[in-house]
Amino acid sequence: MKPKLKFTLKSKHDSESGPRLNLARLFAGLGGLSLLGLVGSAWGLYTLAIQGQATASLQGSRWVAETAAAHLSHVLALSGGVLEQQAQDPDYARILGGGEPDRIRAAEERLTRALPEALLVRLLPDSLDVPDEQRTPRMGYADLDAVRQAGSQPMPPTLHAANTPDAHIALAKPLAGGNGVVLASLTPKLATAALPKLDRGGLELKQQNLSFAFQGETALKSTPPDGTVPVPGTPWTLAYWGARSDGAELPWFLGYAGLAALLIAAGAYLAQRWATAALRHDQDNIVLMVRDALSGKGPRRYPLQLGDTLRLALQLEQLKGPPPASPTASEPSVPAPLPGLPAEGPYNPFSIVLAEPEITELPAVEIPTAATPPTAPAVSLDPALFRAYDILGTVGANLTAETMQLLGRAIGSEIRERGEYTVAMGRDGRASSLELAQALGRGLTASGCSVIDVGRVPTPALYFALHALGLESGVMLTGGDAPPDQNGLKLLIGGERPDRDGLLKLKERIEHDHFASGNGMLEAQNILQDYAESIVHDTQLGREMKVVIDCGNGVTGPFAPDLFQEIGCQVLPLYTEVDGAFPNHFPDPSQTANLATVIRAVRQERADLGLAFDSDGDRLGVVDSSGKIIWPDQQMMLFAADVLSRQPGSDIVFDAQCTRHLASHIVRNGGRPLMWKVGAVPLHTKLKETGALLAGDLAGHFFFKERWSGFEDGLYAAARLLEILSGDPRPTAQVFAELPENVKLPELRINMSHAEKPRFLEQVRAQADFADARITDIDGLRVDFADGWGLVRDDPDSPTLALRFEADNPDTLLRIQGEFKTLLQKVKPKLSFPLSLSERLDP
Structure with a gap:
């Protein structure tokens, strides 16, 4: 006897009025409320x-x-x-x-x-x-x-x-x-x-x-x-x-409101149609499920679309009837369970068999756990490694691969502490740089940093990568202008270039084993092509220039000749093979002796210009068409006039060693001259602080914020110089000859211990009493007279004082040098003064 189920569709209260609610009315009401x-x-x-x-x-x-x-x-x-x-x-x-x-x-x-x-x-x-x-x-x-x-x-x-x-x-x-x-x-x-x-x-x-x-x-x-x-x-x-306001916005507001109302009405109508169809679909399947249960048919799939009807079906599934009696001849036997049903246990006529999704089982992937870095040994690093603005040591002595790995962990930990996780890394062409870079990479990744290794590149190419990739931290492994047996690091951490105090914090991290840990990834990336294309697209030459380029066996060798040929130059390359021993001459363009080859080549080949780069490409030396050296403060005059022609009123930053004519040249061209401390890092910091568009120093660092990233870049500076000079049909010697120039001495040195220098310079400033002269003490003591100037300052990276002199003529230069000698010996009578004027004048 089959059980019979009766369903009451109407309550006694609804027998006359019909159903209280349907979806159409519900959505219509909701739509109306939404419109209101x-x-x-x-x-x-x-x-x-x-x-x-x-x-x-x-x-x-x-x-x-x-x-x-x-x-x-x-x-x-x-x-x-x-x-x-x-x-x-x-x-x-x-x-x-x-x-x-x-x-x-x-x-x-x-x-x-x-x-x-x-x-x-x-x-x-x-x-x-x-x-x-x-x-x-x-x-x-x-x-x-x-x-x-x-x-x-x-x-x-x-x-x-x-x-x-x-x-x-x-x-x-x-x-x-x-x-x-x-x-x-x-x-x-x-x-x-x-x-x-x-x-x-x-x-x-x-x-x-x-x-x-x-x-x-x-x-x-x-x-x-x-x-x-x-x-x-x-x-x-x-x-x-x-x-x-003239009220013109009102029609727009009403228009947008009307459009939104139409969209709401259309959405409500479509939602009502879909919900009604889905409900009817689920109702049909639940009725079918009940019919199958009452007729004793085996379960089948009853696809449902609404969550609420699925809950109803699951509730029905809980209504388990008593186990059936053993089958007899008069009663049909229970059909065998369908695939997916349990083979044993009481039959439940309300069981719902849902189609299971196809699952593709992936092979197990072993997730590496953070390796516990080995406990750092109790080390004490040589304080001499940590200089005023960079790290520099002698390879194999106070700078080894182990030391570099520790430095990498300390730098990475500092980067992590500032909320950064990615750092770019590059290296120069010295013989030790590859091994040290590998150790540096191991240290950086052990701290949990991801490393983008741009390989062997000029330093400004690393800075370009930071700018292009939007990174705040970078490490350049380079010895800069140190001898071949030395190497070191230039750093940018969290957008800042650390000074000596910041670098000593790295030393403290290492010595106190204060490291972050992790398993960073190292990715190699070639950025030289993008760097070259950016320079080429930014500069436009007015005519072809014949240029001698001396790379000095530094890292610019494989790159610079092709770059300037692409810009539009006829290039005569010198010493382009990378050789960290620098067999031909040391690549420091601030020293007259290192420019002798360029001078000779320019004169022999009748070139328009000679360019010389330092070992890592962030400094520039220039020789004009006559073979005369054009010092960086004279180059700055051209750069400043060019930038100010488009950006009048801009700040131009230069260091305390530059000629006195630079400031007046900047003023004449509508700019604001700002003298600052000697060194690439102080200049870059001042550039960022003031919003200046150009900075430069007597060492040959040039920082262009107009059209470029604002980091020192000898290659880009050379391209900008060529752009300026190519717009003038005259020989470059005539262009430079129009710039004011004085007689100047090369830098002189006085030996003095680091401990003694601050007190000595303080006493010198106190004793300085020069009539009709302007005194500047932002970096040591600079005294500007009407006919020349002198400077004495502390070189923070050597146990010496540095002196410079410039004047209208040799006699005046001798007079100013004598006044400084008197001043310095007033503070320390037995002070040994450098060579005489006649022995140190530039040729």
Whole structure:
């Protein structure tokens, strides 16, 4: 007897009204509520957006005004700096004192040319009683006040004779030695040009109640401004107006809201159709399941689509009936279980057999566990390894493969501590570099760092890789300009270049076994092609240049000739085979003797230029078409003028060893000169700190932030130099001959222990008393006279003091050297001074 099941589809309460709810009504109700919510939200968002737009516009306008005020202040300060620099030239004071009108007019014309924003620059005695009304722009009594107060209470830049043909901004600076003033009359257009062009909102420059420059919607001038900001260093204010809303956004908001409503309605309709179909499908399968159970049929697959109906089916499965009696002739036997059912146990008519997914079993992969690095031995590294800005040691003595592996673990641990996990690594061409690089890689990966090994490359190619790959840490294994038996590391960790204190932290890590652990991966990657293509695409030569290239058997040898040939040069290569013994000459282009071969080749081959690179390619030496050495501070003059032609007002950084003419050359070309400490790392740090676009030193390091990454790069600097020179049809010797030049001595050295040097230099600075000279103490003591300068400083990497001298002529050079000798021996009477001037002058 088959059991019969009865299902009640209606309750007694629903017999007349039918089902309380169906999916169509449910989704229609939800869709309606969503539409109502959308409309309300859209209107609220529109209201908030208009309010937020007004607030944002006001905040943005104030920011624009503050930025414009700061820019205008900077422009005026730059003009003031140029004028002040010119006023310090003693020639102008002498010309004014001579009283010759023609010479004074010629000097005024020269001053006017030096200041592009000037309508006229006047040389005037500070005792002037009557304003000059003969020339345009005519002076007024306000200008006369500026002249009289220039030496005591200088007046800020002020607008005079507004809205007349004589309108000008007055700027006055005292002449060197007093008794005279330089008065510049700047064009008022300078102020207008400093304001940004605005399509909406407005900016108005005012001096008290006088408006003399406006940018933006002119209709706003009839309404009160939203605020004002002062222009630093001036009596001016900058009023600003935020952009006004005209309601034009409302149709867009309504349009977007309508589109969203249509999408919601369409989505609700489609979801309702799908849910209804899925529910009907599952209902049919559950009914089939129940029928099969009642008829005694074996279970089959009942595919379900909705989670809720699957739960219902699982609940039905729990309704287990009693085990059936032994089969008889009158009752059908229970069919054999289908595949997938248990062979034993009571038959459950409500069992659901679900199709199992096909599973492909993958072979087991052994996951390496973090190997416990061997406990570091109790080591004590030689402190001499850790120099001012790099690591350098003698291979086989205080620098071994074991030492390098420990350094790698310490560097990797420092990188990990800063939240980084990837480091790029490169090496130079010294005989020891490959073995040491392998040890370095083992140490870095043992710390858990992933290493990108760019192989044997110039140092700037590693810096390029960091920039291109977006990495903050890199290690270059190179001996730099040390002898062949030495090697070391240049580091960038977390975007910073560590100084001696930072390097000594690595020593402490090693000696205290303070390492991170892990199993980093090492990946080899060739970046030289990308580096070369980037330089080629960045530079454009105006004509073919015949160039002698001396690689000095350094790492640039296999790379540089092809690079410059690709740029558009006819290349005459020298010493391109990489040989860490440097058999021909040592690759240090800052030493005259190392450039002898290039000089000879340029003259014999009548080349346009000679280029010489150091052992790892981050420094550049140059020889002009006559065979004359062009020192890096003269090269900087060309680089600075080129950069400033596109980026006027930029900071240009140089070291304390550079010629005094470099600063004035930068000012004449519209830049801001910044003298800083000697060394590639301090210069790079200063470049980043100030946002300067160019830096360089007397050693031949050049840092281009304009169009390049901002790291020192001798190869890229050479390409930029060729780009500049190829745009001038003259021989390169004539181009360089226009640059100012003095007589200079090579660097001189005085032996002194590291412990003694700081106290000695402190006493030297205290004893320094030079009349009519400017003293700079950012790196030792530099004294600039009117006709030359001298420098004494600490060389942090050797037990010596370094001295440099430069002057207009040999006699003056001898005088300055003598004054320094007197000063130094005043502090230490028995101090041994270097060779005499006549023995050390450059040939």
